[in-house]
Amino acid sequence: MTEIADFHAWPDAHGRFGEYGGIYVAETLMEPLAELTAAYEKLRRDPAFIAELDRDLKYYVGRPSPVYHAERLSKHIGGARIVLKREDLNHTGAHKINNTVGQALVARHMGKTRIIAETGAGQHGVASATVAARLGLKCVVYMGAVDIERQKINVYRMRLLGADVVPVTSGSKTLKDALNDAMRDWVTNVADTFYIIGTVAGPHPYPQMVRDFNAIVGREAREQVLEQFGRLPDVITAAVGGGSNAIGMFHAFLNDRGVRLVGAEAAGEGIATGRHAASLAAGKPGVLHGNRTYVLSDANGQIVETHSVSAGLDYPGVGPEHAFLKDAGRAEYVGITDDEALEAFHLLARTEGILAALESSHAIAQAIKLARELPKDGLVLANLSGRGDKDVHTIAAREGIEL
Amino acid sequence: MSRIDRRFAALKSAGRTGLVPFVTAGDPSPDGMVDLLHGLVAAGADLIELGVPFSDPMADGPVIQHASERAIAKGVGLANVLAWVAAFRETDAETPIVLMGYLNPVEMYGYAAFAEDAVEAGVDGVLMVDCPLEEAHVLEPLRQAGLQQILLASPTTAEARLAGLCEAAAGFLYYVSFAGITGAAQLSTGDIAGRVADIRARSKAPVAVGFGVRDAASASAIGEFADAVVIGSALVDRLSGAVSAEDAVGRARDFLAPIRAALDARCIGVGSGT
Numbered sequence: 001m002t003e004i005a006d007f008h009a010w011p012d013a014h015g016r017f018g019e020y021g022g023i024y025v026a027e028t029l030m031e032p033l034a035e036l037t038a039a040y041e042k043l044r045r046d047p048a049f050i051a052e053l054d055r056d057l058k059y060y061v062g063r064p065s066p067v068y069h070a071e072r073l074s075k076h077i078g079g080a081r082i083v084l085k086r087e088d089l090n091h092t093g094a095h096k097i098n099n100t101v102g103q104a105l106v107a108r109h110m111g112k113t114r115i116i117a118e119t120g121a122g123q124h125g126v127a128s129a130t131v132a133a134r135l136g137l138k139c140v141v142y143m144g145a146v147d148i149e150r151q152k153i154n155v156y157r158m159r160l161l162g163a164d165v166v167p168v169t170s171g172s173k174t175l176k177d178a179l180n181d182a183m184r185d186w187v188t189n190v191a192d193t194f195y196i197i198g199t200v201a202g203p204h205p206y207p208q209m210v211r212d213f214n215a216i217v218g219r220e221a222r223e224q225v226l227e228q229f230g231r232l233p234d235v236i237t238a239a240v241g242g243g244s245n246a247i248g249m250f251h252a253f254l255n256d257r258g259v260r261l262v263g264a265e266a267a268g269e270g271i272a273t274g275r276h277a278a279s280l281a282a283g284k285p286g287v288l289h290g291n292r293t294y295v296l297s298d299a300n301g302q303i304v305e306t307h308s309v310s311a312g313l314d315y316p317g318v319g320p321e322h323a324f325l326k327d328a329g330r331a332e333y334v335g336i337t338d339d340e341a342l343e344a345f346h347l348l349a350r351t352e353g354i355l356a357a358l359e360s361s362h363a364i365a366q367a368i369k370l371a372r373e374l375p376k377d378g379l380v381l382a383n384l385s386g387r388g389d390k391d392v393h394t395i396a397a398r399e400g401i402e403l
Numbered sequence: 404m405s406r407i408d409r410r411f412a413a414l415k416s417a418g419r420t421g422l423v424p425f426v427t428a429g430d431p432s433p434d435g436m437v438d439l440l441h442g443l444v445a446a447g448a449d450l451i452e453l454g455v456p457f458s459d460p461m462a463d464g465p466v467i468q469h470a471s472e473r474a475i476a477k478g479v480g481l482a483n484v485l486a487w488v489a490a491f492r493e494t495d496a497e498t499p500i501v502l503m504g505y506l507n508p509v510e511m512y513g514y515a516a517f518a519e520d521a522v523e524a525g526v527d528g529v530l531m532v533d534c535p536l537e538e539a540h541v542l543e544p545l546r547q548a549g550l551q552q553i554l555l556a557s558p559t560t561a562e563a564r565l566a567g568l569c570e571a572a573a574g575f576l577y578y579v580s581f582a583g584i585t586g587a588a589q590l591s592t593g594d595i596a597g598r599v600a601d602i603r604a605r606s607k608a609p610v611a612v613g614f615g616v617r618d619a620a621s622a623s624a625i626g627e628f629a630d631a632v633v634i635g636s637a638l639v640d641r642l643s644g645a646v647s648a649e650d651a652v653g654r655a656r657d658f659l660a661p662i663r664a665a666l667d668a669r670c671i672g673v674g675s676g677t
Contacts, residue, residue, distance in 0.1 A: 014537070024506060024533040026462035027555040028579060030564060170468060176459060183461040188583040190559060287506040287533060288459060300480030301508030302458040 004328050007254035010321065015204020018327065020320035023203040025290045029183075032190045037205045039110050044212060049105065056101045057216065060134070061091050063098075065217075067224040067381070072351040079371040080378030083233065084354075084364075085221045085249065087385045094357065094386030095217055095245045096127040100196055102213035104131035107194035114138045114193045118182040120147055120175035120241070121312030121359065122154025123386055124198030129163035131196075139163040142182045144174040147311045154390050172305040175315050179289050199242025200319030203290030207319050214248025221381060222252045229379055235260040235370050238383040239362040240333060241277065241313035243322045245385035250331060260332070263322065264366040266308035267335025277306035279318040280326050280333040293320040309338035309398065310358035310391070336362040342395065344368055345388065357386035358394065406527045407499040407551055407574040410450055411609045411630060420666045421631030422447050422622075423611055424638050424659060425503065427454040427470035428487065429479030435648025437490045442652030444498050447663030452530070452633060455484055455504030462532045466636040470643065481512050485524040492525035501528040501553055501574070506541070514541065518548035528553050528574045536564070536571055546573075553577055556602060558595070565602065572608035575631065580614045592624040599628050619665035626666045634662065 010017045023033060043049040057063040065086045074082045087095040107115060115132045119125030125141040132139035141158055145167045148155050158165050171177040186195040197206045225233055236253060238246035240263035253259045268276035276282065279294045286295035288303060296304045296316040308314045325331040341358055344365035348356050356364055367382035374380065396403050414421045424443050429436060443451055456474040460467065488500055509517050528551035534542060542552050551574035556565055558581060568576065580595050603610045612625045613633030622632045641658045645651035
């Protein structure tokens with residue numbers, strides 16, 4: 001294992017995080033990606049763009065989101081203090097809006113008139129439809145037919161916002177297939193279309209760009225925790241599907257070696273059952289969706305179908321920076337089962353009056369486990385990446401309740 | 404000289420345009436695959452592109468995607484593909500075979516092991532759709548073993564990259580005729596003729612044109628300015644309903660015959676040439 005001096009120095013000029021990341025796409029996309037990289041490199045250093053982004057994040061998204069000491073939950077657990085970063089309080093209800101606001105501004109600066117996006121749980125689709133409506137851009141969202149069925153409310157929200165939601169019926173009919181179709185659309189319509197990728201995966205510069213737009217979560221949380229508690233947290237937890245909320249939360253802390261970073265992947269029905277979506281815990285390095293990273297594939301290299309109660313975590317790959325952090329030993333990645341996530345969902349609802357997204361419930365479950373192991377003055381920071389309204393039907397159905 | 408280089412040299416000296424059919428390995432039937440490969444040669448194939456099925460073929464259109472899904476459902480993997488090539492080589496030592504696909508199956512096989520086994524089986528080159536020149540370092544074990552990496556150029560390829568591609572091209576350079584997925588859109592040959600002429604003048608390797616070629620007319624139009632014509636989705640679509648190995652071979656023959664004839668009709672030295 002190579003010792004990493006500065007985790008903030010990545011990716012390198014080729015978009016690589018060590019052996020991960022890169023640009024593994026069809027030739028047709030190389031030039032559009034080069035154009036995007038050049039545009040983003042210029043904009044991210046442009047004070048006017050940064051000011052524009054900051055204004056949007058403050059007045060449209062509603063930042064900063066608070067950190068909140070969940071006292072009743074902490075007391076109930078009987079261990080360390082659990083603190084929640086409330087990304088669920090953002091406009092549209094999740095961290096996803098941070099990235100879409102950023103990418104939509106990049107799209108506008110590049111003169112693009114059409115936005116495409118892929119979505120699993122629907123949060124990224126809603127966030128994309130939202131920013132497209134605000135900027136007057138046409139928006140097409142690709143979504144697996146299975147996900148459309150289990151996230152009906154978000155599908156309707158996207159349509160209310162003026163987006164076309166295109167059902168994807170190939171493969172497993174979930175997020176990975178939606179991503180394939182979005183890529184195909186982009187290949188075909190590169191001239192006027194901007195592809196807003198929703199997580200820290202895909203070809204360079206997406207893993208870097210999406211991380212940069214979400215890194216505000218960790219930057220704020222670091223300041224807020226220092227201010228409120230006078231110290232850094234002992235450990236941070238965040239859910240990891242593609243990994244955008246987790247990278248957003250982890251990034252500001254990467255060089256604080258004393259802070260443990262723990263990503264909670266979807267262990268579904270249990271890693272041993274094979275019905276899960278834990279790419280880092282159970283996958284191997286491979287190439288999927290434009291980047292080298294950990295993927296879940298069979299002996300023939302075919303990407304396998306994944307399972308999670310949470311549509312947003314149901315993805316067989318993961319952002320390359322997470323693969324890098326895992327190999328470097330800087331972050332740990334553990335599995336949280338569907339049952340554990342649901343238990344955490346209910347516990348948080350009843351002790352704090354907060355309905356967490358099922359994705360975020362994985363992070364809460366992991367925070368609860370870690371808080372139990374730490375002394376009462378310990379500090380566990382969990383990223384509450386999104387609100388659970390969208391999951392109410394899924395939870396009710398799973399528990400045999402007819403709404 | 405590699406088998407691919409020999410074949411293109413022969414085409415050039417005969418004044419012929421090469422015909423490169425694409426089929427998905429294991430589709431329509433794993434059992435009939437070797438017969439189908441021979442059938443393609445009998446129908447006039449100068450080089451065969453054999454698609455390695457992949458679950459997430461993000462640059463392919465629905466026709467090839469569904470062919471991949473059918474093959475995967477029948478359990479087809481890289482080991483099968485290599486076994487079919489080896490069986491084909493028992494009686495055909497001349498027709499070059501290029502494996503076309505995506506990196507992850509090779510990654511899981513292991514690059515070094517794959518390189519050794521592919522050369523042993525008689526594979527001549529690989530065209531990895533998701534491996535542009537910038538990431539080609541991962542295929543170094545394949546090149547060292549003697550496999551040629553077929554590179555692609557497209558209408559969106561910028562001038563600086565095109566120079567690099569023309570310089571690095573081995574076997575042949577695959578020009579993607581339009582920005583899109585396989586099997587989509589109508590071809591506008593006028594737009595691409597100039598571009599291909601420019602690339603042919605600069606490339607170390609011959610230029611094959613694919614994407615959107617569907618019949619004798621489009622193949623003939625492309626044949627006016629390309630060294631070879633690649634035809635994939637339309638053929639895969641024609642094969643998809645085959646009820647037996649014999650039927651598949653017959654369909655391939657019926658489909659390719661007019662295309663072969665059209666290509667030969669416009670060539671200088673009509674004849675087998677190969």
